[in-house]
Amino acid sequence: MAKHNSDTTTRSDQLKEDLRHLSETVEELVNATSKDASGEMHDLRERAERRLKDTRARLEARGERIYEDTRETLSHQADCCDRYVHDNPWTSIGIGAAAGVVVGMLLGRR
Template sequence: MVKQTSFEHLRTELKNITNNLEEVISSSADKSKFEVNKLRNKAKHVLDSSLDRIDQSSAYIAKTTRETIKKADNYLHKNPWQGTGMGIVIGFILGILIIRR
């Protein structure tokens, strides 16, 4: 799988689906039944392949998220005081941001 950010990949796929469906909708009134079926088949093929790629992307996102969480968990088990310090700093920053509003 090409290394592309997941957000960009999903955005590209959804844009591709939208463009093909718009083509089917806009041109179905002017075409014969054969051409409409051809456009529908094309749209279905694009939709199926896009959904497959979206499934692959979501599986990749889930896998990398699990790996990152596992690394963070291992780090915090090995360095509990540093984890506590990070939690305090993050809480302090969030507290300041909330008070400013």
């Protein structure tokens, strides 16, 4: 499970970095062509600026949706866990004790 989270975090960080580089490159291109007076270059620059703004807005919206969905899922899972512990206190104590013994044994071996 930890490896999966690490891989996901690594991929997410790499995607963020790639998008940041792409955004910077498009901004540099737009700034570099700002002095070109031709109508076609002006139109291309405006389209690039619009697309960059639209892409940023979509990515921000998607990030917010993912954050909200994750928060709701975790909240639901925490509520389920809390209900289980309240409904089955002795089973929960047994599971906690068993986990404590296993962790203690693993730490004692070092």
